[in-house]
Amino acid sequence: MTEKTPTLDTASESKYRIIGKRVDRYDAADKVTGQAVYGADVHPSNLLYGKVLRSPHAHARILSIDTSAAEALEGVHAVITGADLPSVSDRIVDLGETATSLRYQSDNILAKDKALYFGHAIAAVSATQPYIAEEAVSLIKVEYEILPPVLDVRKAMRPDSTLLHDDIFTDELGQKSTQASNVASHIRHAQGDVEAGFRQADVIIEHEFETTMVHQGYIEPHNATAIYNPSGQITIWCSTQGSFGVRSQTSDVLDVPISSVHVIPTEIGGGFGGKNSIYLEPLAVLLSKKSNNRPVKLTMTRAESLAATGPTSGSYIRVKLGADANGHLTAAKLYLAYEAGAFPGSPVGSAAGSMISEYRISNVLIDGYDVVVNKPRTEAYRAPGTSNAVFAVETVVDELCEKLGMDPIAFRLLNAAKEGDRRPDGPTHPRIGFIETLQAAQSHDHYQTPLDGKYRGRGVACGYWGNWGGRSSVSASMNADGTISLITGSIDLSGTRTTTAMQLAETLGIDLEDIVPQVADTNSVSNTEGTYGSRTTFATGWAAHKLGCKLIDAVKERAALLWDIPVDTVDYEDGCIFSKANRLTFKDISKYLDETGGPLMVSATSFEGGHGPSATTHIVDVEVDPDTGKVDILRYTAIQDVGKAIHPDFVEGQIQGGVVQGIGWALNEGYFYNDEGQLLNANFLDYRMPTFLDVPMIEAVLVEVSNPRHPYGVRGVGEVPIVPPPAAVANAIHDAIGVRLTALPMSPARVLEAVWEQTPSAYLG
């Protein structure tokens, strides 16, 4: 196999007509002018407004619910409680990037006998006005028996801990144990012999780490508007990453045929993994059913979104790494305990599969625990579970480099995995570009420029993420003017309408302006997985490429009929159909459709596998104020193997966005619970995401190591950029002031405490 040398400058590549160009995105004008229709903009006539009653307790038995006063309030149409949801079986349902038992999914949507976290939905109402619904909710009387909350992952694992569920028996490496526990499962990946590996080591570093739950923080809160019509047909408008996921989950939870559920996705104001699972949809449907089939809209407040929709896990992590005097990693022993929230399903599995996979290590032992605690059920968040695990791993790697006196990039180059190496969790690496990102980092101006100044430091950290492929469907219809209406089932979070159309245009050799892409509802296109796992430009793009090939075949057939010649004498190139004697452009064929059989419509699906993992190297410079503990990010460079950047702007945007979220996770974001398990910072004032003033321009360097298993070399790009920032920032803080922080977020208070521990006289209080 001849490998393409990675290029740093996509603009100079001329192999493609459209791919790699920074074209305007289709949705830009609608979004900047406010014309785009989001969930909150959906207003069917006769609309009612819903509101959810949420538990003020983290752990409580629900003894009784009295809804009579709420029902009696003028303007109220319906009140529902957990008793209104059908009882469902225990089978496993797919939530996109995570999976859960159907019963847990149902219990998360409305609590049955127990409230399991602060914000857990207890009941819901529909009313003619939002404020009436709000008042009605306050009239519902719930009698609770308050139980001790389980808030700490390590305490939750103790045999004597209070239990959230009496029916969770640890899945211990595949064997069900017999005693109920908060530990839902224990997974293990083992390779080689770690103890022997540590005996070969000249330097061994081990640390413990703790991290706090963080939220995706998308700007648009969850919403759903639903109509249950008298014949049992259900229509749902909502903001989701996957309309087909909403359809199947709603059908499962409500125990109705999947064909009765019609999901119309609106534009989406961010998801980052948090909009795969459903929360409000079944409530809106049931309320509509009980409200004489009037449509019902539910919209979360920011407080509800933070308290009751999936954040990602807080964790307790131990990392022990050994290296020999030459800098070769000899052994890795990793222990991960992840908070799943109230129901099993933390991303501990994906963390274990990605946290150290970019390194070649013969002896690895990874133990992972999925643990329920009285906090919201976790959901996917960009490279689920990996940033916090990599924070731990890359901090220890940094200390190994320090002890060995090795340059952090040289050390990583020595240990970098490449094609054919085995990952600790089993799979063998396909072609990956980790080494290329390290080389690009080494020669980058950022790394080459010395950092001067007191209290300033530089950190390096790397990351790996497997990405995903999955199912996608697209269709194309030729319009009377020869343009193509392109229908996709993929929700467009980040410009994928455009990148899908670009791949189709490239395949067809036509102008992008001649394609009009649209995200369709679940009745208008076939099954398409959600926009998650960095899959859409890869998989839906692949479907678009297949669609283009089929369209070429179709227009060749039409031309053969028109010219009355055998189809194998018709050729297609650069947007033209031709034979020895004839020639038509792709668009021209639209004039002859009726003569050649009528309307032209083609569809294609993809389910190929072959997704290419991403690897990345980040460099950050910080300045620490040792008097206040504040960390300022001075410069940030993220170098990523992006496969092929179909639209470089979008790829850079993904990298910059991921880095900013990672910086937030590093420095200030984190759930703050009191001892009773009440979330005290369910707002964007005290849940501190970075503002524009807190981050410099993030430089994204695109390294293109083509994915040989995709027609255009695409790899997923959206998730891996969030992986290294907490580690990179921690390493930079260490370089700046000589302290190692082992807990996230590295808030000013934590930095100060570390400074005081190092220099007690620095405390002035």
Place this chain on the structure above:
Amino acid sequence: MHSFTYVRPQSLEEASTFLSEHREQARILAGGTDLLVQIQSSSVTPDYIVDIKHIPELNVLSFDETGGLRIGAAVPCFKIWNHHEIAHLYPGLIDAVQLIGGTQIQGRATLGGNVANASPAADTIPSLIVHGAICDVIGRQGIRSIAVQDICIGPGQNALAPDEFLLRFQIKPPSIGFGAHYLRFIPRNEMDIAVASAGASLVLNPDDQTVQYARIAIGAVAPTPLLVIAAGESLIGQPLTNESIDRAARLAAQAAQPITDIRGTISQRKHLAAVLTRRALVKAQERALQSLKGASH
């Protein structure tokens, strides 16, 4: 959200009559940047909101050499920092006024609202205190004056009677050798609430630059913003040196009675009270020296 009736008195008299009739059911609305948020979250549920922005006396903004500075309680922040003479004479006040929210918030937010809201973290209060600001309060009984440090009596609680409201703030003209500064610590660079804050003012002796007068106030480290008299007094008659500044800073930290909450810890806040006091004094000194320099020309 609780429903309410909106009233807009045009005169002091109309406002105080209405307030004395409705007392606890009524809430004053100035810029609304605190009140509307509180109403929306149902943490306050007034039946009436009384918009005082249309009363002429509350919109006064003036300076003269004898009377000093007068700022009506309903004057929005942007008008204060946009007033060139005032901005030039009281940069230590502008420090605070320009910190509140962002441009949009400053278009509405008022000193009266910031002070009456009585947040321990309110940014203008320590600054007003170190400027020796006096507040005129009007009620059925007439007008009385209270020093700003006496207005807040607890988190969200002020010393006004139900029929009273803030009319205006008065600050003496700055003496020669006067300098002041206010700053806060927040984890991010904007859009945040002070974890701790400090204001300092000084008058330096034109002859030997020793301290003739000093005031230090700290915020977000006690149930109310605090005037730390001992910290200011420790500097009187002294030259400003690292040692004297440090001593004052540690006195400020000692006066702090912070709590641990979502925004900070006790030790972090005590420490910050000292760090910020030190920084406030250094900057106030710089401004005081500029004032001396200006006067000697």
